[in-house]
Amino acid sequence: MARVEPVVGEPAAVADLGSERALLVADVHAGIEVGLRYERGIELDSRADERRALLCDLVAETDADRLVVLGDLAHRIAAPEGAEREELETLIRAVTDRVPMTLVEGNHDAGVAETFADAIDVIGPRGGVIGGSDGGSEHGRVGVLHGHTHPDPTLLDADVVCMGHEHPQVRLEDSVGGSRVERAWLRGAVDPAAFVDGRDGGVAVSGDPPELVVFPAFNERSGGTWVNVDGQSFLAPFLPDALPSGEAYLLDGTRLGDFRRV
Template sequence: MAPGASPAVEPVVGEPAAVADLGDRRLLLVADVHAGIEVGLRYERGVELDSRADERRERLCGLIAETDADRLVILGDLAHRIAAPEGDEREELVELIRAVTDRVPMTLVEGNHDAGVAEAFADDLDVIGAGGGVLGGDGGERDDDTTTGTGVGVLHGHTWPNPELLDADVVCMGHEHPQVRLEDAVGGSRVERAWLRGELDPTAFVKDGEVDPAAATDPPELVVFPAFNERSGGTWVNVDGQSFLAPFLPDALPAGDAYLLDGTRLGDFRRI
């Protein structure tokens, strides 16, 4: 990427993951890993499922190798239970974080499930606060709340964002777990994970609606990531009455396209 060029964020075909090319380094981004979800479902709903901890860990490590990434960035909800991790969930997190950080550094953007994780693994992870931060176009991780400049903005999406994200070229978020329900000609249906991408509306993105005029005239692209964990459910974006979870959606994405994991473009998510 030439100096001054906008960073590219491209999905990995067939996977709920994307690569951000920052010029001199490549970031692998995923959202909503929800490690320990089987433990959570057992307590929350009395549902017994075999653990896929090994599969989740191997998929992440495989994607790091496949994409030749220099860093893994988790866009929130690395863990599932909203508490300090313990038992089987903590064991999964210990093994997952060790396997990843033996290969590349790891950044966690704090999600609504991650307060206990951020504290428990502070020595192993770089943590960006819940309001998000900007990963700079010069290749440096810039994760404080006063950062400005071009680059990739990252947040989870459960709270109002840091307004400095509007200085990024593209903003990546999780939290929504977007899904689409597709129906065939004979009435059958299936649900698939999806990406949402479109131009961000800055005035709907920040809490008070007051933004710098430059941000309003040249807004970043917003990319809403599918959940990495296929067991975590999600928001059916093309079903009437389905509510979004982020306080700024759907208003901050007035026109956005949905894409399946295989790259199929479905068009405007409101008209699927």
Template structure:
């Protein structure tokens, strides 16, 4: 999965995760962990599911080891419920944060489910605000991001309009959408597949009211959800709306890819 020139963000084949070179650090990036989703579904919908908390935690730790990462970056929605974490959800988050930070530092890009998490775990995590930031070497700002122009990896969740500084990145990574596809076989059966979206970013659609137009716009990478139970945006089902205020307009010619790296072509034509 390598459109164009050598990308700074490389997906891990078969996984909803990618690796980014930040100079002195190698970062593992994931989006939409939605820890505590079983608690949330029970509370919100009365749905009873066995907890996969241990599996999520082990998958993250295994990926950190397999990719030789120096840092874990979560592109928003580390937690599921939109409130301060409590009970079983908080316990899952405590154990997850401890397991990760015993191995590497952890950065959370604040998502729409993370206000309570960012505050409750401020001593354990580096937090980047909802508008996003640019990761890399050098001194870090108050929001956990490096000054623009360092290594060019922009990060945000995607639920709100981005910081215009992200247009100076080489690649912008986001979550929030949970892109997924419904694929049918020759006998009429169907299956759900999580997907990546990737392509040139349209600056005019990406930033609200900003006139900044870089000569070489960044590449936009929309991550699949790490949590397979979290649903998402159907990109090949008629009538499906995107969640981010700048999509799909900010990705006018993006391609879709399966987790195994299969390129499906323009996501608008699948």
């Protein structure tokens, strides 16, 4: 059985794939400050150096053999250029000087895979399954996708499916009416019928359905879905229906219970 364990206090997790140990993150959104300036006229100091340093530190601290980005490595929905491309080049070089890097294409990654084809491995937007010793299953199989489109049905054969895109957050209130918003993990058994697109044919799952892990955004400036607020629209086309009994956890590991009731 594959295990995906969050790194306490960080928006990252580690998966033991048998032949290698992978560090997984989602929604890095490199170049977000450039995008916010262009899209909304918001001026913010770049945190590119901090993002890059944190990724490299996490690779070292977790003794990872590979970094897997679950989509939206880049921020602007266009081929990277200018300052955003420079940030991506520096980040990718810093990581790949240490370990190989895999990108699962997200909706913000237009042109990224082509631009950096010589430096990174790429999994298409409908995702794929990684892990298992020599393609087998003795160490478990982990499905990976971004989440902006319905996945390849073969992900239902994995033990755990990891996704990004949603940027889950919870709004927490105290006894005197104050509130704060924190990034969160969502975890629970997936509903196969809601997870895959009906146009892909019938759903066949042998044994228990996989666990679905929705990753918090790595980039704290990228906003997100307040999963415990009534009327909040989800971004992924299969959420929240595909996670009927999902639970929320804070980055520090605090279990909040059913995310709908937080």
